[in-house]
Amino acid sequence: MFRNFKQEQLQQLFKADNEHKYDVQRVHEKLSIHSLRTTLRALSLDQIDGFLEYQIENNLYKCLFYESFFDSIIKNLESEKLDSIILWISDREKISPIYFAQFQAYFSLDYTDETTWKERFEEFIEVLPTEDKIQNLKYGREYISQSLKFHEITCSKSTCEYQIRATKRLNKINHELTKIVPQKNHTINKMQWKGTQKQLAELFIELKKKEWIESYDYETIKACFTNSKTINQVLKPATDTTAGQNNYDQVYTRQYEPKFYGIALNPKPN
Numbered sequence: 001m002f003r004n005f006k007q008e009q010l011q012q013l014f015k016a017d018n019e020h021k022y023d024v025q026r027v028h029e030k031l032s033i034h035s036l037r038t039t040l041r042a043l044s045l046d047q048i049d050g051f052l053e054y055q056i057e058n059n060l061y062k063c064l065f066y067e068s069f070f071d072s073i074i075k076n077l078e079s080e081k082l083d084s085i086i087l088w089i090s091d092r093e094k095i096s097p098i099y100f101a102q103f104q105a106y107f108s109l110d111y112t113d114e115t116t117w118k119e120r121f122e123e124f125i126e127v128l129p130t131e132d133k134i135q136n137l138k139y140g141r142e143y144i145s146q147s148l149k150f151h152e153i154t155c156s157k158s159t160c161e162y163q164i165r166a167t168k169r170l171n172k173i174n175h176e177l178t179k180i181v182p183q184k185n186h187t188i189n190k191m192q193w194k195g196t197q198k199q200l201a202e203l204f205i206e207l208k209k210k211e212w213i214e215s216y217d218y219e220t221i222k223a224c225f226t227n228s229k230t231i232n233q234v235l236k237p238a239t240d241t242t243a244g245q246n247n248y249d250q251v252y253t254r255q256y257e258p259k260f261y262g263i264a265l266n267p268k269p270n
């Protein structure tokens with residue numbers, strides 16, 4: 001895709017001509033994906049972060065800037081340098097490099113076959129965990145919006161093919177995002193447990209013993225309380241073979257001072 005870009009587009013994508021040490025260098029007076037490669041080759045490994053920070057500042061086409069490092073021309077750069085670039089990007093955007101490597105295939109407007117695109121896109125997102133799905137869709141929305149603005153640098157038509165394609169895909173992404181919202185409503189704010197995990201376990205043991213609750217569910221406790229990550233281990237009853245009843249030896253250790261033993265028996269359990 002970078003091969004088809006015009007000079008006035010590349011001038012907005014890469015900073016050049018500012019007499020700055022991190023400018024992208026022109027090759028035969030032109031900016032191109034090759035000039036980016038030449039520039040990167042001339043930089044040492046410890047200059048890479050500085051270069052990226054300089055180039056990304058106030059860049060309106062960040063998604064496309066990131067994408068340039070996944071172009072086949074850049075791919076044969078020494079791997080140590082390329083890895084450090086990709087990790088920098090991934091770190092900045094908090095998106096796994098695995099996803100970055102796939103974005104062009106799913107979000108580039110250069111893919112013109114709508115039917116194939118839709119199928120592939122659905123296959124890509126349907127298997128993503130919810131958090132990743134939201135993140136990928138939001139990034140995709142940004143990617144397509146920036147691609148469209150970038151296209152408009154050289155196109156003044158109000159309804160070209162490119163715009164129609166972008167609109168369709170943005171609608172598709174927004175549609176997928178709204179489908180996720182109901183799940184998001186189920187997320188709850190955990191109650192801040194101000195005691196230790198053992199004390200939380202003791203509370204549930206006592207509530208059960210005094211017949212205030214029928215039973216407890218480890219996953220529910222974890223979902224509702226902070227400081228409860230290993231509650232299943234702490235709260236697991238072990239049968240005392242001599243007495244034949246449940247004890248909780250993870251809670252009632254020799255040093256443990258019970259805090260909830262005063263809870264009264266439920267006079268009318270229902």
Ligand SMILES: [Zn+2]
Pocket residue numbers: 151155156157160161162163
């Ligand atoms: Zn156009």
